[in-house]
Amino acid sequence: MKKLSSTEVRQMFLDFFKSKGHMIEPSAPLVPVNDPTLLWINSGVATLKKYFDGSVTPENPRIANAQKSIRTNDIENVGKTARHHTMFEMLGNFSIGDYFKEDAIAWAWEFLTSPDWMAFDPELLYATVYPEDKEAKRIWLEEIGLPEDHVVEIADNFWDLGAGPSGPDSEIFYDRGEAFNDLTEDDPENYPGGENERYLEIWNLVFSEFNHTPQGTYEPLPHKNIDTGMGLERMVSIIQDAPTNFETDLFLPIIAKVEELSGKKYGVDKQLDISFKVIADHIRSLAFAIGDGALPSNEGRGYVLRRLLRRAVMHGQKLGIQSAFLYQLVPVVGEIMVGYYPEVQQQKEFIEKVVKNEEERFHETINEGLSMLNNVLAELKENNQTILDGQTIFKLYDTFGFPVELTEEVAEDNGLKVDHAGFETEMQAQKERARAARTTEKSMGVQTALLGDIKVDSQFVGYDQLNIEGKLEVIIATDAIVSSVDTGSAQLIFNQTPFYAEMGGQVADHGTITDSEGNLVANVTDVQKAPNGQPLHTVEVVSPLVEGNTYFLNVNQKMRNKIIKNHTATHLLHKALKEVLGDHANQAGSLVAPKHLRFDFSHFGQVTTDELKEMEKIVNQKIWEAIPVVTIETDIDSAKNMGAMALFGEKYGHDVRVVNIGDWSIELCGGTHVSNTEDIGLFKIVSESGIGAGVRRIEALTGQEAYEAFRQEEEQLISVAQIVKSPQLKEVVNKTEQLQQQLKEIQKENEQLATKLANQQAGDVFKDVKEINGTSVITAKVNVKDMNQLRQLADQWKQKELSDVLVLGTIQGEKVNLLAAMTPSAIEKGYKAGDLIKLIAPKVGGGGGGRPDMAQAGGKNPAGLAEALAEVTNYLA
Missing domain, CATH: 3.30.930.10 (Bira Bifunctional Protein; Domain 2)
Incomplete structure (x- = not known):
């Protein structure tokens, strides 16, 4: 060997x-x-x-x-x-x-x-x-x-x-x-x-x-x-x-770095060795996954990364490492794998930033988790219980990222056993929820020979021709190859075609097929790539089509013109994103359609309004500069030497097509484009949002659609100007700010009046004090607007020490608010505001809770308020 x-x-x-x-x-x-x-x-x-x-x-x-x-x-x-x-x-x-x-x-x-x-x-x-x-x-x-x-x-x-x-x-x-x-x-x-x-x-x-x-x-x-x-x-x-995979050159350099950071030695203590191995394993997953566009979050693959990182951090603590350290292992992972996977080294700074940020966030929650665990354990011991339940173990694991073994260790140090079965039940329930949320699409399609066996040549010539003659080579109807078709749906392959097959985010061309006399034969509704690469036209047949005949293929030019504007604008946006946000902002999906473009990209954090404005400005500047859009065909190595950017997830053969926009944006792309950026006309971003863990989405418009969007916004501004009675559009902002200030002053005046009214009511309400079993109580329905004013009344009651117990209720439309408060002397007698509010809230069709000294509830049955207040007497008795 x-x-x-x-x-x-x-x-x-x-x-x-x-x-x-x-x-x-x-x-x-x-x-x-x-x-x-x-x-x-x-x-x-x-x-x-x-x-x-x-x-x-x-x-x-x-x-x-x-x-x-x-x-x-x-x-x-x-x-x-x-x-x-x-x-x-x-x-x-x-x-x-x-x-x-x-x-x-x-x-x-x-x-x-x-x-x-x-x-x-x-x-x-x-x-x-x-x-x-x-x-x-x-x-x-x-x-x-x-x-x-x-x-x-x-x-x-x-x-x-x-x-x-x-x-x-x-x-x-x-x-x-x-x-x-x-x-x-x-x-x-x-x-x-x-x-x-x-x-x-x-x-x-x-x-x-x-x-x-x-x-x-x-x-x-x-x-x-x-x-x-x-x-x-x-x-x-x-x-x-x-002896194990971990003693190989794939892991030992990482373990050596952890030894350096921790001061501990690998191979001395079997329990500590587990922590070395967990860290070495998990940092590899984190570095590669983040480099490939995944980011820590609370769902999906982002949740997996967060869990891996937190598990590694907790094992770092077992080795005595109390501060962020995982990010320092990223260069080691990159160095080990650089021979075949250069991506970690290439994105080292970004990966380090993400890992360090997530580590520091987790350190903020560790103390909270330990505090929760210690409180639970203290309460269990106070009640003479000996088992830590599975739900608590799972909550610590799921919410705070505590490894189960750490929870067990702390519990056992406190002389308690752990409910393994209960934890496994919770874990299984989570897996079932995740499985139910996963798509039900099939994992791998059933293999068919029909399309795969079609070997005829078919050339796409639609980069510069939208109307050509083509010989009909193959007709597929009712899942079989036929020699002719008279009506209905069919799939066609021609020896050449101007129709673009959907690929790389760009939608398929639509159009018509006519005979030599110009008569409509079929409408093209979709074009996809067949298994052997031929453009496969899905058509609705109007009159008979015959294999071997020649037909005229006509792309819908208006639709194509809109598509190419959006496609070139997508390239400009991609470059602008990298300039504004950084090189880590890689494409993670796109849609280039006639009426809009959609661009998904990886980004750690929010995109600000100013950043969006800057991107939009950059793209429009490139449009106004009237830059020629040059496309060349070359080999993949030459393209990379030119600085051409490859898109995320795309596979490229030996020969590729490069789209070069003034040496500013250079991308590998097989799509169709304008010949000059000025053909785009105008570019407008209409929305930006998060669509998943570390993935953002921008939707934008070009040309006519962008102009119409600006016109629509102008119409809305004119409507606002009329509402605020501003004769000139440029004065709308000042006029609106004046109205906002007036509204604030009126609201402040209303609040002062409401407080004055509440104080007047308080004087009447607080006079009616009853005594039940040696406990003084005030119950009343009051006319205030919300729970906040109920709390203000309770503050007055507390300051004046008017009774042992206070229960107030108010009705606003179909809603009811309840508040209960207790003095320390009432609590000493065993009364709790939270218990009382849970007892009376169902009378008003609601629920609530709170602390022993104060609790609140809401309901939707105003008719039950009197009964709820009467129930207070039963509680105290």
């Missing part, structure tokens, strides 16, 4: 499969793009689903990748086991209808055992197979030459995610030797595939050969696929002879 670094192992894997004709797919961002079924990219195949379900045909049916992934379903085990991680790397090779079991197994064996590659000892390798997969077992035994006792049948070796591609799999295990044998020889789990530390699974080969139909049957796939996954961390632990 060769001694290699993690960087060398990763590169060697990719080089091996490149030598087998595979296209190397770059690692996608951890935040899924256009896939609402996933919270995170959680495997190597997750970004390739479009190829497996047949919706897109890849340039090369052989693909390999190293994909960063996040899974958090086992977060509580991280640090306690040898191999659990939140972020990990999956190395994979994939075949989309090309090679199958024989090559997949042979290449896996070659990579692992060949002296030119990993050079593993074949004697230490085992394979597991699905019992019914006789072919895979035959290949391992007869072609690879594994001994019979090195091939194990396991009933669980079947990969299935519900409807969609599925099939048997074959796992490869490495025997780490007797030193790792944590079980007895006769233990039923002591075998490759069992729950043990000796036999380590390093690679899973999935043979995707069936469609799992919605009806529950398994039908052969039109194209059989290969999907494999090898965990880099596990492989490196074997190659570097590490």
Whole structure:
């Protein structure tokens, strides 16, 4: 076995499969793009689903990748086991209808055992197979030459995610030797595939050969696929002879930095080692996820990040680190991974800022959480209780980010047990709520052969032509390829087309198809890319269409002109965003439609009104400068050397299209654009809002729509001018401010009169004092406007010490307000304002509560006020 670094192992894997004709797919961002079924990219195949379900045909049916992934379903085990991680790397090779079991197994064996590659000892390798997969077992035994006792049948070796591609799999295990044998020889789990530390699974080969139909049957796939996954961390632990994944070069530099910050040593105390591991694991996830556009928040993936960070901070405290420190680990993560993932290094300052800010915010809540826990524990001991309930444990965990083990530790230090079952119940309820909130869209589509088998050429020529002749190559109607269609809906492919297929946020062109005499044949309502890249026109047929005939294709020019204005304006806005907010403001989605544009971007914090004004000003200045918009086609490396910006989540081939606006905005883009920025005319931002954790959205208008928006606002201003009686629009602001000042003075005068009236009522109300069981009480209905004035009356009552108990009620329309107050002497007798208000509030159809000395309630049944006040006597009696 060769001694290699993690960087060398990763590169060697990719080089091996490149030598087998595979296209190397770059690692996608951890935040899924256009896939609402996933919270995170959680495997190597997750970004390739479009190829497996047949919706897109890849340039090369052989693909390999190293994909960063996040899974958090086992977060509580991280640090306690040898191999659990939140972020990990999956190395994979994939075949989309090309090679199958024989090559997949042979290449896996070659990579692992060949002296030119990993050079593993074949004697230490085992394979597991699905019992019914006789072919895979035959290949391992007869072609690879594994001994019979090195091939194990396991009933669980079947990969299935519900409807969609599925099939048997074959796992490869490495025997780490007797030193790792944590079980007895006769233990039923002591075998490759069992729950043990000796036999380590390093690679899973999935043979995707069936469609799992919605009806529950398994039908052969039109194209059989290969999907494999090898965990880099596990492989490196074997190659570097590490007891666990954490003693490899992927984690040890982080652990060394934590040693420096904490003054503690790794490998001395097993409990403290858990904290080192948790921190090393979690900071990797945080750094990469933030770099890919996710930000800490209280929901979705932002909640996951907040939870990871808080868990790491609490483990830092166990190591004696009392201040923000995680942000100092970000450069270490960047340095470890820079060989293949430069993004952490490139965004180091921004990631550090986010992590540090979140750490400091959490430190503010730690004391609050500890205070809550200590109060709960003191109350339990005062009441002679011995168990801390699961709801409290979960609240500390969920609200304050306290790891369960920390709560248990504090509880046990106080001589109390913890309600594990109750906590698990609360956790399960939360998971079910999250699952219910998740989209129900399918995880992977069922593969169909119809569109994927269409290989005809079709060229898009619509960058500079909107009306052309095209030969009709393919007609699809009622899910079948037909030679003609007379009416109804159909999908068409031409040898060339001016119609833009929806892509990169730009909506599809609409238009018409006519015959040689100009007669309408069909209306084009949508255009999408077919699996092999051809523009696929969805049409409503007006008169017969025949395969092989030539037709005239006419794009709706008015609609296209509006779209191109909005698309070029989107590029200008993207650049303006970066200038105003910073380079971290990356595109996270867009819509370019005829009547408006929508731009989503990553940003940590609010966008101010002044920042929006500045962006709008910059875009309009670029429009007024009349800058030529130049598009060129070149290779990807040349484009990057030009400084072209790639958009978040987009995949680019070797040849790309660059849109250059005066060397100010340079982006890779396949969309359609104006020829000069002055064609846009005008740009106006109409809204800005937050749409998720760390993602903001700007909506804007251009051209005619922007002008109409300004006209509408002017009309509204004219209406306001008429209302405030301002003959000149420029005087509207001054006139409005004068009216506001007058209103404030009137409101102040009203409040003074209301207070005077309340004081007059108080003089009458406070005279009527009753005594019940030696306790003096005042109850009354008063005519004041709100709860605030009730409290003012209660303040007067308290200052004058007029009785032991006060209960007041007021009615305003259909609403009732109640207030109860107690003196210290009444509280000593056992009376509590909160108890009293809970008793009488239902009489007015409401509820409330408060402290022993004062409580309040609201209701919607004015008719019950008299009964509520009468109930006070019963309470005191």
